[in-house]
Amino acid sequence: MTNRLTTRFAELSAYDRAGFVAYMMAGDGDSQALLDALPGAGADVIELGMPFTDPMADGPAIQASALRALEAGMTLRGTLAQAAQFRKRDKETPIVLMGYANPIHHMGWEKFAKAAGKAGVDGLICVDIPPEEDDELRAALGRQGIALIRLATPTTDDRRLATVVANTSGFVYYVSTTGVTGAGSGAVTEVGEAVDRVKRASGLPVAVGFGVKEPDQAAAIARCADAVVVGSAIVDAMHSGGVAGAAELVKRLSSAVHAARR
Amino acid sequence: MSETVSANTRPNALSAWPDMRGRFGEYGGRFVAETLMPLILELEDAYKAARSDPAFKAEMDLFLKDYVGKPSPVYFAERLTEEFGGAQVWLKRDELNHTGSHKINNCLGQVLLARRMGKTRIIAETGAGQHGVATATVAARFGIPCTVFMGATDVERQAPNVFRMKLLGAQVVPVTSGTGTLKDAMNEALRDWVTNVKDTFYVIGTVAGPHPYPAMVRDFQSIIGREARAQMTERLGRLPDACVACIGGGSNAMGLFHPFIEDEDVRLIGVEAAGLGVETGKHAASLKGGKPGILHGNRTYLLQDDDGQIIDAHSISAGLDYPGIGPEHAFLHDMKRAEYVSATDDEALEMFQLCTRLEGIIPALEPAHALARVRDLAKELGSDGIILMNMCGRGDKDVPQVAAKLGVEL
Known part of the structure; x- marks a missing residue:
């Protein structure tokens, strides 16, 4: 089964261009409008945050965003509905859901996978389900052609890396620093070495995220990674400047990333 | 770990859980961010080694008797x-x-383990402040810097314990995220741990958290x-x-x-x-x-x-x-x-x-x-x-x- 993620990363590679991955929170502000605007602003892949009450791997920006979204009534079903709405108009841009285990577990792995498949979702990043615990979820997602994207971090040594990349697909998300989302990113030289290590072990594209905020910084990472992820900064821009403000930031960041290897 | 009358244990006995994956039947496990996985695997190994080390047991027993009053x-x-x-x-x-309170039984075990692992900083979450006080106490005794995360709501309703922790030299961090109670304190402790992976030992106060915590805290208690x-x-x-x-x-x-x-x-x-x-x-x-x-x-x-x-x-x-x-x-x-x-x-x-x-x-x-x-x-x-x-x-x-x-x- 061809997955939009595979196709998108193959295209990027063919043009020797790094991809830009934009994270946004479903339900925080007019998120449907932002979602629809992201491809036009230069997002190659969209990470759609599923709000959760207890986001223990997230920094203040995404925590606050999740609480605002929940306050506004967003649910997992609502998030999937926004993805489905987006997919009616955009058949190419991959959507990766990102969030925590409990809402998915509550819906049921199988039921969630089917609903996500129907909504045109291409991948899932579940922060608090490590490889040791993801058998059932991964199998359910696999039946729908959805990639379960794993995270590698600075604490992932070579032995552990083999476990992390086994049975994975889509791409690998390299967390550039030990810490929560939105904190400072890792030094670019170290990130570059880590990306090479993860690429060799996985044979998959590697996207780098956590703490990337500025176009210069994004461009530096784009020179050594297949894609750059920005989350907290976009979430903040959406909160302070609405859809236009967030789209503007995405334009600046994606231009920097796309031009980085020229 | 004093002299005990132990119950009969047989294979597949209810008391023999958790299994290798840290499961008690379908409960438990290790649902943490990837950054923490190497840390809890390291902790599991260190705990296993300590548990079968007579020197660790002797040290525990001595402090339980003379310091805790067991x-x-x-x-x-x-x-x-x-x-x-x-x-x-x-x-x-x-x-x-x-x-x-009973909390110190566990804090003592975990802080001794932290020392054994060469960790130089202790963090803990607390609700009523009992676990925070017990952790701050043992940390003071061994001269290890200690940070306690406590929901802002709890900081208000448990003022005496907050002051006790400060007297003991601990830094008390009021947690305002979420609803400012115990669960948010635990979120914040996990955020700290994921940031300070090299030197920090997280002393969890109850029989919850990722494996090996539920089994380890139970053993100490x-x-x-x-x-x-x-x-x-x-x-x-x-x-x-x-x-x-x-x-x-x-x-x-x-x-x-x-x-x-x-x-x-x-x-x-x-x-x-x-x-x-x-x-x-x-x-x-x-x-x-x-x-x-x-x-x-x-x-x-x-x-x-x-x-x-x-x-x-x-x-x-x-x-x-x-x-x-x-x-x-x-x-x-x-x-x-x-x-x-x-x-x-x-x-x-x-x-x-x-x-x-x-x-x-x-x-x-x-x-x-x-x-x-x-x-x-x-x-x-x-x-x-x-x-x-x-x-x-x-x-x-x-x-x-x-x-x-x-x-x-x-």
């Missing part, structure tokens, strides 16, 4: 027995431990049940008919229950906090009012809504105010080896006063919940019965709050 006695509560009009009520006096089992046998020549303990995350209950799990004739009864009443939705009774889910590293019963979002717990007792429960309790509940009941805020307040007046023992609001069900059970079992309840903490910390509830200005 063993704590079992005490026949004659006047409560009279008042309840039924079975004999015996109290395991873990409130007499240094720092005033099992001194409660091991001592009590031996003491009851020595005093009465028999085991109690029932062991009763309150449950927030469930560490004192698990510590009491575990050495009795294979004693099929001994009923194990956990008392959750019913807050304003389970039917009102304002409670902390995860087993009664929750469903299995995933939070803070383990699969267990959680208070959650139809979307799988975590619902805030409510209890008069900050120590029971947690929307989850240790995975081993979830397992014992489903296996029907232990019974789980609940007691309301009002019942706890009533027992707090009753126990103080009749026995001259001011119980913490947490074990006051257990006492409410001991009252019913005493009548049910009749005068031939023997009940052992863990008095897991003393109530000095709760005096200001109880006074306020009773409309008394201090």
Whole structure:
């Protein structure tokens, strides 16, 4: 089964261009409008945050965003509905859901996978389900052609890396620093070495995220990674400047990333 | 880890869990961010090695005896027995431990383990402040910097414990994220740990979190049940008919229950906090009012809504105010080896006063919940019965709050 993620990363590679991955929170502000605007602003892949009450791997920006979204009534079903709405108009841009285990577990792995498949979702990043615990979820997602994207971090040594990349697909998300989302990113030289290590072990594209905020910084990472992820900064821009403000930031960041290897 | 009378253990026994994956049946596990996985695997190895090292055991035993004041006695509560009009009520006096609760049994074990692992910084979460105080105490004793995360709401209602922690040299971080209670303090501790992976040891205060914490904390707390089992046998020549303990995350209950799990004739009864009443939705009774889910590293019963979002717990007792429960309790509940009941805020307040007046023992609001069900059970079992309840903490910390509830200005 061809997955939009595979196709998108193959295209990027063919043009020797790094991809830009934009994270946004479903339900925080007019998120449907932002979602629809992201491809036009230069997002190659969209990470759609599923709000959760207890986001223990997230920094203040995404925590606050999740609480605002929940306050506004967003649910997992609502998030999937926004993805489905987006997919009616955009058949190419991959959507990766990102969030925590409990809402998915509550819906049921199988039921969630089917609903996500129907909504045109291409991948899932579940922060608090490590490889040791993801058998059932991964199998359910696999039946729908959805990639379960794993995270590698600075604490992932070579032995552990083999476990992390086994049975994975889509791409690998390299967390550039030990810490929560939105904190400072890792030094670019170290990130570059880590990306090479993860690429060799996985044979998959590697996207780098956590703490990337500025176009210069994004461009530096784009020179050594297949894609750059920005989350907290976009979430903040959406909160302070609405859809236009967030789209503007995405334009600046994606231009920097796309031009980085020229 | 003193001399004990151990229960029979056979393969596949209920007491033999968790399995290799840290599962108690379908509960438990290791649901953490990838950054933390290498750390909890390292911790598991270090704990296994320490557990079988006689030097570690000797050090634990020495500090348990000379510093914590172990063993704590079992005490026949004659006047409560009279008042309840039924079975004999015996109290395991873990409130007499240094720092005033059972929490130090576990903190001592984990801090000694942290030293052994070469960790130079301790973090902990706390609700009522008992675990925070116990951690800060042991950290002070060994000269290790300690940071305690505490919900901003709890910082307000537990002011004396906040000051105690500061006196002990700990940094107390009020957590305003989320709803500012114990679960948010735990989120914040996890965020700190994921940031300071090299030097920091996270001392979790209850039998929850990712494997190996539920098993490790239980092992350290099992001194409660091991001592009590031996003491009851020595005093009465028999085991109690029932062991009763309150449950927030469930560490004192698990510590009491575990050495009795294979004693099929001994009923194990956990008392959750019913807050304003389970039917009102304002409670902390995860087993009664929750469903299995995933939070803070383990699969267990959680208070959650139809979307799988975590619902805030409510209890008069900050120590029971947690929307989850240790995975081993979830397992014992489903296996029907232990019974789980609940007691309301009002019942706890009533027992707090009753126990103080009749026995001259001011119980913490947490074990006051257990006492409410001991009252019913005493009548049910009749005068031939023997009940052992863990008095897991003393109530000095709760005096200001109880006074306020009773409309008394201090």
